[in-house]
Amino acid sequence: MAAQDQDSRAGLLTWTSLTPIAALVLLALTWGRDPNALVASIVFVVLVGAVLAAVHHAEVVAHRVGEPYGSLVLAVAVTVIEVALIVTLMVSGSKDTSELARDTVFAAVMISVNGIVGLSLVVGALKRSGTSGLAVFHAEGTGSSLATVITLATLTLVLPRFTTTEPGPEFSGGQLAFAAVASLLVYLMFVFTQTVQHRDFFLPVEAHHDRGLPDQDADGHADPPSNRTALFSLGLLLAALVAVVGLAKVVSPVIEDAVAAVGFPHAFVGVVIAALVLLPESISAVRAAARERVQISLNLAYGSAMASIGLTIPTIAVASIWLEGPLTLGLGETQIVLLMLSVLVGVLTVVPGRAKPLNGGLHLAILAAYVFLSIQP
Structure with a gap:
């Protein structure tokens, strides 16, 4: 008991526990004010720390509930942060933000299905270089994940480019409502498949010892945290999410000014948001x-892409009732080409149920092309 109390006190003094509290204090001090460059820099650093802490505590809760629920918890937590950043920038942004939701969601999809997937496949395959040299996974579950991402991306990001009711790549009110409801229902169908109907398709192919993590019962898996630890992390997760939402509003003008200062297109703001949100999840996947x-890793990657569309688009659709100006969702021609290339390479990667480092490298090449063309369209 004394050892447990000592561990509990030690847990209270970690940066992941202190950062959400510090972020809330900073939020209270800066809310409603126009921070100078120094204060804005501090706010941004704390914001990044709050995002990392939020995902850490989401991982603790996820480990407690087990897979595949854990990946779902983490993806939803990350998407809440993403939606918060999008809405706050759309509300407080000084420039045209009609394309911000599209740019951010598409960036999240590209980073997830190419960046996270590519890194995970390269690392996973190289880790097994002494045996098969292949990263192995369930083709059934991963294929379902990719198919869901393709469906959601086409319904919400490609179709607006070809509809004719409204001029430009925009949905009409009725079309936006349909896309929002359809996205949410498709996402919920996938969640049911992942957690209930075919849960085994989303579990690791082989059980390996989690190196460096406690395994008191010698079952080959890291021991899940206690209920007390999980509840403690849940409370800090909620605190971190509140802090992220508030601090994002405080620092949002700085993000736009920084992108403009380096001469990048305003659309690159969406890439910055997606990269900020998905960085800790990328680390978890690797x-x-x-x-x-x-x-x-693939559950995390495709789950993030799905949640980014299936939860963000319905939320933005509801928020658009109060937001002024149009909501542009249709992708440009270059973006559609990159999306289709990602789909083609993704299908060829997933179908065999195993992948070489080359497969991961191809996805990383597509991501590099996307980032470069976002800077120089």
């Missing part, structure tokens, strides 16, 4: 791949 649990 760590899972390094432990030869590539299926978990």
